């Protein structure tokens with residue numbers, strides 16, 4: 243389903259009351275794949291493959307999901323005796339090498355669809371696989387080149403096993419040229435998975451720290467989406483619901499991973515946060531800058547949120563207040579401070595230094611964050627000096 247909404251341009255003022263005066267363009271902002279969502283939804287996989295007329299899908303996953311038995315649950319949903327084509331070596335962060343290795347199997351087995359079973363790394367890798375299965379050249383040639391991606395991509399079914407990235411409904415994918423380099427991005431409406439099968443039971447074994455980090459990533463998508471200057475009241479309403487849901491349920495999911503109700507709400511919040519589709523902001527710019535040492539994206543982004551949110555008081559105060567309402571904060575409590583407290587309560591590191599990040603060059607890092615594409619939708623584009631101050635604080 244495609245909704246058309248109007249978008250403020252980059253330089254127009256950020257004020258919900260002056261919409262009529264703002265120059266606008268038409269932009270498709272919300273694009274839903276077909277979604278099967280509930281406990282046991284994985285049982286719909288054979289029927290969903292049939293809807294796509296997929297006969298020989300490539301199942302793509304990672305070693306962790308094989309070891310903990312989640313992939314076996316997915317395998318068991320397929321007809322008994324079916325010999326599946328499987329690639330199970332996607333790395334923790336998505337890389338060009340992982341995509342190319344999986345593509346070899348796709349071609350060898352003459353596959354006609356891709357089933358992504360995993361978190362953001364697996365689903366993002368599969369978006370690249372679905373493009374490269376039908377497009378010429380190498381993956382690197384498509385990073386940042388949306389215009390090169392045609393609708394002719396291999397059908398992709400996403401089966402998320404974390405509640406964080408929302409990649410199962412998004413039109414973006416981060417791919418790292420190597421495991422120790424910053425990510426490039428693949429973006430196109432044509433890489434939105436054809437189908438998302440969201441089964442909260444598949445997240446029950448996710449360990450507490452990963453539950454916390456991925457859940458805060460979901461929160462960051464909704465927060466930066468709500469704050470984005472793009473005009474889209476539907477997206478704002480979805481963002482508010484996602485934010486409230488994370489604040490209510492993430493602590494419960496971290497405390498007791500077997501709490502199925504908490505897992506259901508977190509999977510819903512994670513999907514909603516990417517359906518907001520208004521763009522992200524400076525916290526994601528910073529997380530991308532810090533993404534060169536193999537550390538988890540969710541932790542990087544939630545450590546960046548407190549200084550970014552404080553810096554927006556002077557530029558998007560009304561939206562910061564709306565965010566505080568969505569988080570149900572009492573009078574005088576700032577969302578930035580509340581997120582820092584949440585990080586601590588959930589057991590996440592207090593700063594990047596204690597997380598193991600080594601900053602090589604402050605000026606270079608600030609310039610990289612300043613140049614990030616994520617700033618385009620932010621309500622305010624921080625200067626390089628402001629990024630330097632924020633980076634110094636986040637490093638600790």
Ligand SMILES: [Fe+2]
Nearest residue numbers: 459462463543
């Ligand atoms: Fe993120």
